[in-house]
Amino acid sequence: MRRLMRLLSAYVWRQFLEVMAWREFVVTLTINQAITPLLGLAVWSAALPGRSGISTYYVALLVVQLMTVSYEHHTLSNGIYAGEFSNDLLKPHATVLPTLGMNVAMRIWHLLVGIPLIAALVLVVGVSLDARHSLLAVPALVLAAALRFVFTYALALSALWTQQAHWVVGFGETLIFLLGGSAAPITLFPEGVRPLGAALPFRAMLGFPAEIASGSLSGAEVLAGYGWQVLWLGALTATAAVVWRSGVRRYTAVGG
Amino acid sequence: MSAISVRDLSMTYRAPVREGGLRAAVASLVRRRYREIRAVREISFEVGPGEVVGFIGPNGAGKTTTLKMLSGILHPTDGEARVLGFVPWRREREYLRRIAMIRGSQPIGGPPELTVMDSLRFQQLIYEVQDEEFKRNLSELDEMLDLGSLLERQIRALSLGERMRSGLALALVYRPRVLFLDEPTIGLDVSAVQMIRSFVATYSRETEATVLLTSHYMADVETLCRRIVLIDHGCIAYDGDLMGLSATLSPYKLVRVAVSDGACGDWSRYGEVVESEPGRVSLRVGRQDVPAVTARVLAELSVVDLAVEEPPLESVMDRVYREGVA
Amino acid sequence: MRLLRLFGATFSISLRRQLAFRADLAFQALTTVIGVASGLAALGIVYTQTRSLGGWGLGEAVVLLGTYQIVSGVLATFIEPNVVWFAGQVTSGKLDDVLLKPVPSIFLASLGSCAPLGLTQVAMGLAVVGAGLREMDAIPRAYNLFGWLVMLSAGIAITWASRVLLASLAFWAPAMELDVVYGAVWQFGRYPVSVYPQPVRFALTWVLPVAFVSTLPAQALVRGVGPALLLLGTAIGAASLLVVQLVWSAGLRRYTSATS
Numbered sequence: 029m030r031r032l033m034r035l036l037s038a039y040v041w042r043q044f045l046e047v048m049a050w051r052e053f054v055v056t057l058t059i060n061q062a063i064t065p066l067l068g069l070a071v072w073s074a075a076l077p078g079r080s081g082i083s084t085y086y087v088a089l090l091v092v093q094l095m096t097v098s099y100e101h102h103t104l105s106n107g108i109y110a111g112e113f114s115n116d117l118l119k120p121h122a123t124v125l126p127t128l129g130m131n132v133a134m135r136i137w138h139l140l141v142g143i144p145l146i147a148a149l150v151l152v153v154g155v156s157l158d159a160r161h162s163l164l165a166v167p168a169l170v171l172a173a174a175l176r177f178v179f180t181y182a183l184a185l186s187a188l189w190t191q192q193a194h195w196v197v198g199f200g201e202t203l204i205f206l207l208g209g210s211a212a213p214i215t216l217f218p219e220g221v222r223p224l225g226a227a228l229p230f231r232a233m234l235g236f237p238a239e240i241a242s243g244s245l246s247g248a249e250v251l252a253g254y255g256w257q258v259l260w261l262g263a264l265t266a267t268a269a270v271v272w273r274s275g276v277r278r279y280t281a282v283g284g
Numbered sequence: 285m286s287a288i289s290v291r292d293l294s295m296t297y298r299a300p301v302r303e304g305g306l307r308a309a310v311a312s313l314v315r316r317r318y319r320e321i322r323a324v325r326e327i328s329f330e331v332g333p334g335e336v337v338g339f340i341g342p343n344g345a346g347k348t349t350t351l352k353m354l355s356g357i358l359h360p361t362d363g364e365a366r367v368l369g370f371v372p373w374r375r376e377r378e379y380l381r382r383i384a385m386i387r388g389s390q391p392i393g394g395p396p397e398l399t400v401m402d403s404l405r406f407q408q409l410i411y412e413v414q415d416e417e418f419k420r421n422l423s424e425l426d427e428m429l430d431l432g433s434l435l436e437r438q439i440r441a442l443s444l445g446e447r448m449r450s451g452l453a454l455a456l457v458y459r460p461r462v463l464f465l466d467e468p469t470i471g472l473d474v475s476a477v478q479m480i481r482s483f484v485a486t487y488s489r490e491t492e493a494t495v496l497l498t499s500h501y502m503a504d505v506e507t508l509c510r511r512i513v514l515i516d517h518g519c520i521a522y523d524g525d526l527m528g529l530s531a532t533l534s535p536y537k538l539v540r541v542a543v544s545d546g547a548c549g550d551w552s553r554y555g556e557v558v559e560s561e562p563g564r565v566s567l568r569v570g571r572q573d574v575p576a577v578t579a580r581v582l583a584e585l586s587v588v589d590l591a592v593e594e595p596p597l598e599s600v601m602d603r604v605y606r607e608g609v610a
Numbered sequence: 611m612r613l614l615r616l617f618g619a620t621f622s623i624s625l626r627r628q629l630a631f632r633a634d635l636a637f638q639a640l641t642t643v644i645g646v647a648s649g650l651a652a653l654g655i656v657y658t659q660t661r662s663l664g665g666w667g668l669g670e671a672v673v674l675l676g677t678y679q680i681v682s683g684v685l686a687t688f689i690e691p692n693v694v695w696f697a698g699q700v701t702s703g704k705l706d707d708v709l710l711k712p713v714p715s716i717f718l719a720s721l722g723s724c725a726p727l728g729l730t731q732v733a734m735g736l737a738v739v740g741a742g743l744r745e746m747d748a749i750p751r752a753y754n755l756f757g758w759l760v761m762l763s764a765g766i767a768i769t770w771a772s773r774v775l776l777a778s779l780a781f782w783a784p785a786m787e788l789d790v791v792y793g794a795v796w797q798f799g800r801y802p803v804s805v806y807p808q809p810v811r812f813a814l815t816w817v818l819p820v821a822f823v824s825t826l827p828a829q830a831l832v833r834g835v836g837p838a839l840l841l842l843g844t845a846i847g848a849a850s851l852l853v854v855q856l857v858w859s860a861g862l863r864r865y866t867s868a869t870s
Binding site for chain 3: 356390
């Protein structure tokens with residue numbers, strides 16, 4: 029475990045420096061990631077003027093979005109198409125490490141680049157965060173980050189079967205946008221579908237930490253949300269492992 | 285009238301000077317410093333219609349820049365050029381329809397999913413080739429380049445040699461009067477190189493197209509071009525026939541001697557030994573010393589065979605490229 | 611005329627090319643459907659909470675979203691495939707191929723090939739506009755339809771011009787690759803500009819004219835358009851075409867005299 033962490037931090041550092049070479053591009057990526065929360069903020073502020081908590085929710089959602097970005101369809105899938113995946117398979121450690129390292133490095137970059145934007149938003153739209161809620165949200169954020177990575181990683185592995193991994197991951201992202209709390213906060217979903225939205229893994233990847241931070245959940249709801257997060261993390265990790273195993277078997281059989 | 289006529293053509297790039305460090309980076313935002321790179325300096329030459337001219341020189345000498353100016357991609361900083369009576373960089377439609385530029389490193393542009401035939405049809409449209417003419421040209425090209433099996437294949441699935449053949453067909457299907465060939469044989473295998481060479485020779489003979497060709501392979505130039513223009517550091521260092529090139533550039537000749545008995549003694553008193561094996565030697569001898577040296581060799585040794593040769597072009601060029609023109 | 615024929619030829623070539631990749635076809639069609647559906651769903655959720663968004667009713671907002679999808683489809687079909695990562699084309703010498711052809715370079719560089727599958731998005735956009743009109747229970751008057759078409763054409767002209775303008779940046783600053791930002795700003799067109807707070811609204815109308823892409827055409831269709839605005843739209847569309855030509859040729863002059 030210690031060795032794993034050491035390796036991982038080495039990878040994160042390497043990839044962080046690698047990304048430094050194209051940091052201008054990261055700025056454009058960050059702007060792109062920020063758009064959906066900003067759109068949500070604008071639309072819901074216009075739809076429900078004066079409703080408290082909306083701006084806090086969407087600013088928190090922006091932070092979550094930047095800290096959970098996942099580009100495995102570019103890093104992993106393209107690596108598979110270009111044959112670089114074979115190099116990863118040769119390394120004497122878990123194959124996921126370079127991909128995970130890149131993932132974490134990108135998230136750090138997104139957050140760094142996003143700080144001025146977040147600060148500006150806090151000043152302009154007014155955000156009411158209290159310490160208790162923010163602290164409660166931190167573990168949810170970590171779980172969401174893990175969940176989103178596992179989800180995207182599993183989808184990106186589809187590159188081992190098809191040339192269409194970008195579409196597959198794109199499909200997953202549309203679901204996260206629609207059902208994760210970006211298009212609309214789950215709490216504003218129509219009565220009938222709200223429990224479904226709360227239970228699906230997409231909210232656990234994105235909206236849940238922001239809901240806690242904006243103080244829109246009761247104690248019981250927070251607890252239930254954490255339950256769903258842990259459950260989904262277990263389920264998706266198991267799924268990813270299965271996908272991974274059969275994918276690699278196929279890859280090594282076909283020879284890339 | 286010449287097909288290509290170039291007078292005092294010059295190209296100077298301005299490249300920003302970047303120094304390391306954050307301070308310099310910030311400073312360069314305010315006031316940039318530039319370094320002038322004189323890629324081509326006042327070159328002049330003429331090429332007659334139907335001539336095939338080899339344009340040679342080391343990397344960075346200015347060959348490709350010159351070709352780009354003549355094909356209208358680059359605008360020179362100074363000087364004049366006329367190709368077929370047109371000023372290339374005005375990029376008039378009538379001019380562009382009459383020329384082709386083919387790069388060995390990138391023989392085909394356009395979407396790689398297209399078949400060769402799709403791309404040919406597209407060329408037909410762009411260059412406004414009548415149907416009949418298109419068919420006639422294509423069948424001629426097919427004969428010379430053996431395109432038959434390539435036409436229906438996707439470009440991305442072609443080998444480099446096949447790409448080059450298709451690229452030539454694409455560029456020539458509209459019968460350009462002037463061809464700029466930039467390293468046409470780069471990276472090709474022996475038989476593909478042979479094919480391209482004989483194709484260019486046949487094509488230029490049959491259509492009387494003017495060809496300006498750059499290559500790093502002297503063999504390309506030797507087989508195709510009677511005339512050579514050597515460019516070095518942006519200037520023309522030699523312009524003339526191939527034979528005269530080594531005479532001008534190399535102050536030496538090669539004297540090959542074979543003797544009957546093994547006894548050879550010290551060859552170095554005759555000249556610099558290039559290679560030797562028992563009973564046989566090659567000497568590098570100063571051009572004007574050749575008569576004297578051969579006379580001495582013939583007088584002092586029992587010579588079986590003696591030949592005086594121009595040094596091989598490759599090695600002459602190698603010297604020129606490394607040391608510059610003397 | 612010749613350009614139109616060329617355009618037709620590239621279209622048919624590209625169509626055949628895309629048809630060769632059947633899996634691509636299915637996935638892209640599916641993605642388009644999902645994209646359009648998710649946009650509609652997002653809008654639907656908003657209207658469960660309110661009856662009016664920035665002064666737009668549900669049906670009107672759906673018409674706007676459909677209009678947005680139509681222009682997005684045009685962008686994805688005809689423009690984007692040519693100019694995406696344009697700086698790379700400039701530095702790799704791919705642009706040289708364009709310059710060698712006896713066809714106006716801006717045409718070949720920005721419209722020389724296309725991705726016909728993007729037309730599914732145009733078709734879906736049309737359907738969405740129809741659905742919006744149905745929801746409003748309104749049959750548009752001929753004049754409104756005319757206004758919509760004129761403003762839509764202006765919007766498409768502005769789209770082409772702005773995208774090519776962005777690509778032309780590569781002539782001056784090849785390291786600035788703003789393709790992603792363009793796509794991001796484009797997203798603002800999904801909703802009427804009146805939902806955005808003031809400085810943003812102004813910017814989206816006059817600086818980054820997203821308003822011309824969806825809000826103004828949709829407004830013309832559902833509420834009618836005054837002759838002044840109609841004229842203004844036409845003028846701005848025409849002006850943008852002119853400006854992009856000028857910038858392109860300035861960029862080209864720079865390229866042909868300064869690159870290696």
